C-alpha cells in the first residue's frame with residue numbers, strides 16, 4: 459500500500475515536471491532538420507565565397523549538388539496548420555506562412571531556382587560560384603525576414 463502511494467506520488471511528480479507542449483508535431487523537428495542540412499551545405503560554398511575557406515571545385519560542386527537535391531524534397535507534410543509560433547512551442551515558423559501560403563511557396567520556389575543556378579556554376583571557379591551563392595543567400599534571407607521569428 460505504501461509502495462503504491464510512493465509510485466503514485468512519483469508519477470504525479472513526473473507529470474508535473476514535463477513541460478506542456480500543445481499538439482507537438484514531428485513535422486516541426488523534421489523541417490528544422492531539413493534547414494540544418496541546408497545550412498550545413500550552404501556553409502561550404504558560403505565559406506569559400508567569403509574567403510574563410512579555400513575554393514575547392516569538387517567540394518563546392520558536392521555541396522551545391524546536395525543543396526539542389528535537398529531543396530527538391532517535397533514540403534507537403536512539413537508544414538501542417540497549427541504548427542506556428544502562436545499555436546505551439548519549439549518553432550520559429552510565423553503564422554504569416556499560413557496566412558499567405560502562395561507567397562511562402564513562391565519564396566521556396568525562388569530558393570529551388572537559385573539552388574539550380576548555383577549547381578550549374580559551383581565547380582566552374584570561385585567567381586562563377588560566388589554569384590550563385592549570393593543568389594541563394596538572398597532567397598534564404600528573404601523568407602526568414604518574412605516568416606521566421608528571431609527566437610522560439
Ligand code: HEC
Pocket residue numbers: 486489490491493494496497500548549550551552562563565566569594595597598599601602605606
Ligand atoms: C520559404 C521559406 C524559407 C526559405 C527559402 C529558407 N528558410 Fe530557413 N527557415 C524557414 C522557417 C519558417 C524556419 C523556422 C522553422 C521552424 O522553426 O519550424 C527556418 C529555419 C531555419 C534554420 C533553423 C533550423 C533549426 O535548427 O531550427 C536554419 C539554420 C535555416 N532556416 C537555414 C536556411 C538556409 C541556409 C536557407 C537557404 C539555403 C533557408 N533556410 C531557406 C524558412 C525558410
